[in-house]
Amino acid sequence: MFKRSLFNQEHEMFRDTVRKFIDKEIAPYHYQWESEGVVPRDLWLKAGEAGMLCCTIPEQYGGLELDYLFDVIVFEEMARSGFTGPGFLIHCDLVATYIKSFGTEEQKQQWLPKMVSGEAIGSLGMTEPHAGSDLRNIRTRAVRDGDDYVINGQKVFISNGQLCDVLVLATKTDAADRDNGITLFLVDTSLPGFERGKNLDKLGMKAQDTSELFFEDLRVPASCMLGEEGKGFDLMMTKLSQERLAQAIRSATVAEHLIDITVDYTADRAAFGKTIADFQNTQFKIAELKTDAVIGRVFTDECIKKFMEGDLDQVDAAMAKMWLSNLHCRVADECLQLFGGWGYMWEYPISRAFADARIVKIAGGSIEIMKHIIGRNVFKEAKKRQ
Structure with a gap:
């Protein structure tokens, strides 16, 4: 029978740790979380303590600086368990990766240690009611005002939306330019002008919070821009x-x-x-x-x-x-x-x-x-x- 050759003994020891964590911290409660539509925040802190979040993040930002296969193991074991509530994949493989790859030193220091520990939960704000696969068609606007940008618009189908502390948000800074008018921001969701909509009732993945998000005159410093203006796409x-x-x-x-x-x-x-x-x-x-x-x-x-x-x-x-x-x-x-x-x-x-x-x-x-x-x-x- 086919056997995989990607993983070494250290990887398999970590896999055993992940399985034990799932059996202890997720399995007994997931059915309840499906009814509630969200997992508790303390699960993220426990996952961080177990070393399961953002395994590839460098040590200088609080991570273990392990190879990508450690993240793969977390994704695989969560998938194997059938427990779809914890949005670890989005948090680790997308949000933390965006910050690690494109963030300034200040942005990395602000968010990555908290994401590794589970203190801050990450989400990705791209999809809109009128823009799913066609990301060039987003309508959420970010307008420069002095040292800030003022953001107005909405997002939908946002996983980790009810819990997120930091949001990689796609906006239009030049409405006339389809290709080069998109800019990304790291949004602190505690800021005034950010509002969570309802937790959406989905066909499946019942325990994973999936939300509408609204932005009404949300003012963020220009230093929160991720990468360069107009280079978000x-x-x-x-x-x-x-x-x-x-x-x-x-x-x-x-x-x-x-x-x-x-x-x-x-x-x-x-x-x-x-x-x-x-x-x-x-x-x-x-x-x-x-x-x-x-x-x-x-x-x-x-x-x-x-x-x-x-x-x-x-x-x-x-x-x-x-x-x-x-x-x-x-x-x-x-x-x-x-x-x-x-x-x-x-x-x-x-x-x-x-x-x-x-x-x-x-x-x-x-x-x-x-x-x-x-x-x-x-x-x-x-x-x-x-």
């Missing part, structure tokens, strides 16, 4: 491959886990004098899903290697995101079918996994956008051969 594009890789990592892990629990269930569940696993249909379905999951895992691990070497391009990331997102949803659907009526009951993990799965075809760039990126590149390469 370029900065966002440089991180999309990493975001899509993280999505693929999660989907690959969930697919593997759902296959495993379905194998266990069908081996025990009896029907017509034998187990569900004895039926040829079950064996053929599992054979197909298992093979596709292994193929997806091999490609995902190769993308992880490329990313760590600085060589993961947007096309490979889009392929990984598209393939694994589709597989994730198909595995959730076909495995639920093998559970029969019990698979439709919310108390069964396969039911919640089915509801949680659907977002992966949308978040981090829709499947249609991935196809556009891949198809455009195919024909671009074809022209080079002519």
